[in-house]
Amino acid sequence: MTMKPLIVAARYKYLLLVPFIVILPIAAALAVFTQKQTYTSLSKVWVEQSPLVPTLPTSDNQYQTAAQNRASDLTEFLATDSFALDVARRAGLPTDTLPQKSAALFAVRNGTVVLAEGPHLVDISHRAATATEAKTINDALVAGFTAEVKARTSIDLQQAIAFYTKQQQSAQKQLDSAQSALQSYRASSSLDPQLTTLTSNVQTAQTALNDATKSLRDSNALVSSPGTQTVEVRDAPSQPTGPDARKKTSLLLFPVAGLLLAVSLSAGLYGLLLRTDNSIRVAEDLQALPGLLLLGSVPDVSKLKKRGWPKHFYRLAVTALGSTLQR
Amino acid sequence: MEQTRQWESARDEEVWAQKWTPLIAQIDDMALTAPVFGVIEQRFRQIAARCLDISSAAGSQSVAISSATTGEGKSAVSIGIAAAAARNLGSDVLLLETDLRRPTLAADFRLDASFGLAEYLASEVELEPIIQATRMQNVWLLPAGRPCANPGPLLRSQKFQDLMKTLHGVYPTIIIDAPPMLTSPHAAVIANQAESLVLVARAGHTHIQDAAQALKAAGDVPVRGVVLNGTREWIPRWIAGLLGVSRFAIE
Numbered sequence: 003m004t005m006k007p008l009i010v011a012a013r014y015k016y017l018l019l020v021p022f023i024v025i026l027p028i029a030a031a032l033a034v035f036t037q038k039q040t041y042t043s044l045s046k047v048w049v050e051q052s053p054l055v056p057t058l059p060t061s062d063n064q065y066q067t068a069a070q071n072r073a074s075d076l077t078e079f080l081a082t083d084s085f086a087l088d089v090a091r092r093a094g095l096p097t098d099t100l101p102q103k104s105a106a107l108f109a110v111r112n113g114t115v116v117l118a119e120g121p122h123l124v125d126i127s128h129r130a131a132t133a134t135e136a137k138t139i140n141d142a143l144v145a146g147f148t149a150e151v152k153a154r155t156s157i158d159l160q161q162a163i164a165f166y167t168k169q170q171q172s173a174q175k176q177l178d179s180a181q182s183a184l185q186s187y188r189a190s191s192s193l194d195p196q197l198t199t200l201t202s203n204v205q206t207a208q209t210a211l212n213d214a215t216k217s218l219r220d221s222n223a224l225v226s227s228p229g230t231q232t233v234e235v236r237d238a239p240s241q242p243t244g245p246d247a248r249k250k251t252s253l254l255l256f257p258v259a260g261l262l263l264a265v266s267l268s269a270g271l272y273g274l275l276l277r278t279d280n281s282i283r284v285a286e287d288l289q290a291l292p293g294l295l296l297l298g299s300v301p302d303v304s305k306l307k308k309r310g311w312p313k314h315f316y317r318l319a320v321t322a323l324g325s326t327l328q329r
Numbered sequence: 330m331e332q333t334r335q336w337e338s339a340r341d342e343e344v345w346a347q348k349w350t351p352l353i354a355q356i357d358d359m360a361l362t363a364p365v366f367g368v369i370e371q372r373f374r375q376i377a378a379r380c381l382d383i384s385s386a387a388g389s390q391s392v393a394i395s396s397a398t399t400g401e402g403k404s405a406v407s408i409g410i411a412a413a414a415a416r417n418l419g420s421d422v423l424l425l426e427t428d429l430r431r432p433t434l435a436a437d438f439r440l441d442a443s444f445g446l447a448e449y450l451a452s453e454v455e456l457e458p459i460i461q462a463t464r465m466q467n468v469w470l471l472p473a474g475r476p477c478a479n480p481g482p483l484l485r486s487q488k489f490q491d492l493m494k495t496l497h498g499v500y501p502t503i504i505i506d507a508p509p510m511l512t513s514p515h516a517a518v519i520a521n522q523a524e525s526l527v528l529v530a531r532a533g534h535t536h537i538q539d540a541a542q543a544l545k546a547a548g549d550v551p552v553r554g555v556v557l558n559g560t561r562e563w564i565p566r567w568i569a570g571l572l573g574v575s576r577f578a579i580e
Contacts, residue, residue: 008572009563013533280537282530283563288555290537291544295554297527298376300406301368302559 009283010276017275021267029260033253040113041133041242043140047072047124047147050232069118072233076116076126076147085146086110092142110139123236133242140239151233159221166218173211180204373413376406380527380553381414381502391493391503392553393523397511397539401531402558404433407506410527410556414502415467423460423500425471427519428508429480432473438463445474449492450483456495469500484515493522510543520550527553532560 011018049072051062062071079085083103090097090106097106113129113136126143130136180203187200282288285296380392394407407424415422426434427446435442440461448454460471483489496503505523510516520526526547530540544552562569 005564008568012564012568281533282535282537282540282555282557283532284560285557287537288557291541291555294528294540294544294552295379297379297554297556298372299532299557299560300372300376300402300409302532302561 005284005286007276010279011272013283014272014275014279018268018272021264021271022261025260025264025267026257029256029263032260033256036256037248037252038131039245040129040131041136041244042127042129042246043133043136043239043242044125044127044237045140045144045235045239046119046237047126047144048122048234048236049124049151050122067118067121069120069122069124072151073116073118073124075151076124076143079147079150080111080114080116083107085150089139089142089146092145093139095139109135110143114139114143126239128239129246137239137241144235144239148233148235155232162221163218166214166221170211170214170218173207173214177204177207177211180207369409370413373409374417376556377410377413377417380410380525381418389497389501389503391497391505391523391525393505393507393520393526393550394529394556395507395516395520395526395543395547396509396529396531397535397543398509399431399512401509401529401535403509403529404428404437404506406527406529406556406558407504408434408437411468411502411504412465414504415465418502419467420501421467421469422502422504423469423471423496424463425496425503425505426473427484427505428513429473429477429483430508430513432476434470434506435461435472438470440470440472442472443475445472446492447474447477447480447483449474450486450488452488456492471496481515484518490522510546511539517546517548517550520547523550525553526550528555529558530555531558533563534559 049068051068051071063074066074080089086107087097087103089110090103093110095106095109096102109130115125115127115129117125117127119125126140126147128136128140128143130139180200184197184200184204187197280290285299288294288296382390392410394403394410396403404426411422411424424434425446426432429447432442432445435445438461440463444454444459446459449456449459459474460469463470477483493503503523505519507513507519507523507526508516510520510528528540528543528547540555
C-alpha cells in the first residue's frame with residue numbers, strides 16, 4: 003500500500019484547507035448581503051364559471067374549477083405585453099421609453115404569483131422591494147384582472163343574446179310553419195291520423211320558442227343587471243406590514259456553491275501536489291533509485307520535541323548543555 | 330523530605346548530563362531532551378555500523394558525506410556518524426571539513442576556525458596545529474578554516490591528495506564532510522578522495538531527481554547508501570493504526 007497520497011494529504015493539510023478557509027466566509031457573506039428584503043401584498047378574488055349561460059359554447063376547461071380557469075387566464079394575460087403594460091400604467095409606472103417599458107414589464111411580471119385556492123377563490127400576490135410598490139402593483143393587477151374578466155363576461159353575454167335571438171327566430175318560423183300546416187289540413191279534412199302528428203309538431207315548435215325566449219330574456223336580464231358579476235374582489239390587496247421571511251434555500255445557495263467550489267479547488271490542488279511532489283519522505287520513496295540502500299533515518303528533532311516530552315527532560319537537556327558550554 | 334527530593338533531582342541531572350552532554354553539546358540543532366537523544370544516538374550507531382567496516386582488519390577507511398543540495402543536514406549527520414563511529418570502533422575518527430565556502434563545523438564544536446584545511450592547502454600553516462581535539466572522545470576535527478571564495482585550485486591540488494594519504498596513515502577512520510554534489514563543482518573531486526560516499530537526503534526536502542543527479546555526479550565512487558535526515562511521522566499515528574500500516578512506513 004503506497005503511502006504517498008496519505009503523506010501528501012497530511013503534509014499539505016493546511017494548504018488544502020485554504021480554499022475552504024477563503025471561499026466559505028466569502029460565500030456566507032454573499033448569502034447574507036445579496037439577500038434583498040422583499041415585501042408581499044396579497045389579495046383574494048372570488049370568481050364564477052364563465053359563461054353564465056350553460057348552453058353557450060365556451061373555451062374554459064369544464065373539468066377545472068372556476069378558480070383554476072381564471073388563474074390560468076390571469077397567467078396568460080400577464081404573458082401578454084398589452085396586459086402587463088396596462089397593469090404598469092394603472093400602477094403609475096413610467097412606460098414612455100423602451101427601457102421604461104422593459105423595466106415596467108419586469109416589475110409587473112417578476113414577483114407576481116397567481117394561485118387557485120379553492121373552487122372559486124384566486125390568490126393574487128405580488129412581491130416587491132418596498133411595501134408600497136408591492137401594494138400598488140397588486141392593486142393594479144387586481145383591477146386589470148377584474149376589468150378583463152368583466153369585459154370577457156360582457157362579450158360572452160352579447161354572444162349569448164345573439165345566439166338565443168337566432169334560436170328564437172328560428173323556433174318562431176318553425177312554429178308558424180307548423181301552425182299553418184295544421185290549419186290547412188284541418189280545413190281540408192275532418193278526422194285524420196295525420197292530425198295528431200301535425201298537432202305534435204306545433205307543440206314542439208312552441209316549446210322550442212318558449213325556451214329560446216326564456217334564455218334570451220335571461221341573457222338580457224344579465225346584461226341589464228349591473229349587480230351580476232363573474233368576478234368579485236373579496237380581499238383587496240393588503241398593505242405589507244413587514245418584510246418577508248428570508249428563504250432558507252436562497253440563504254443556503256451560496257454556502258453550498260462555495261462548499262462545492264472549495265472541494266473542487268482543494269481536490270484539484272491535491273491532485274496537482276500529488277503529481278508534482280516528488281520529494282523523498284519515507285524509505286519507500288527511495289525505490290525510485292534502484293540499488294540505493296537506506297542506511298538509516300534520523301528523526302526530525304523539532305517534531306519530536308513538539309510531541310510533548312515531559313518538561314523535566316527539557317530542563318535536564320538545557321542544564322546539560324549549559325554545563326558543557328561552561329567547560 | 331523536600332531537600333532529599335531536590336538532591337535526587339540534582340543528582341539525576343548530573344547523571345543525565347554526564348551521559349548525554351558530549352553529543353548534546355556537539356551535534357548541530359540537537360540540544361535535545363535525553364530520551365529523544367537516545368533515539369538519535371541509536372540511529373547514528375546503526376548508520377555508522379552500516380557505512381563503516383567495523384572489523385579490526387579493515388585498516389584506514391574514509392567515507393564522504395554529501396547531499397544533493399544545501400540545507401539537508403549533511404554536517405549534522407557527519408558529526409553524528411563520527412561520534413557514533415568513535416564509540417562503535419573505539420578508535421580515533423577524524424572529521425574532515427571540506428566545504429571551504431561555507432565552513433560550519435568549527436563553530437559547531439566551539440573551536441578555533443581561523444586556521445584549517447584552506448590555510449593548510451595554501452601552505453600558510455602546518456598540519457598538526459589545525460587538527461583539533463573535540464570534546465567527544467576519539468573524535469578529531471580538521472576544520473575548513475576561513476571561508477574561501479575559490480576553493481577549486483586548492484581541492485584539486487596535489488597537496489590535497491597528499492594530505493589524504495597522510496591522514497589515512499594516521500587515522501583509522503576519516504569522515505569527510507563534503508559540499509553538496511549539485512551546487513559545488515568540487516564535490517566530485519572530494520568524493521573521489523574517499524573510499525565511499527554516503528548521501529544525505531532531508532525528508533520532504535530532497536527531490537528524487539536531485540538525489541539521482543547527485544548519484545550520477547558522484548561518478549565511480551561507491552555509494553554506500555542514503556541517510557534520510559529529518560524524518561517524522563507524516564501520517565498521524567492513529568490513522569496509521571486504523572489503516573494497519575507499520576510505523577516505519579510512515580516515518
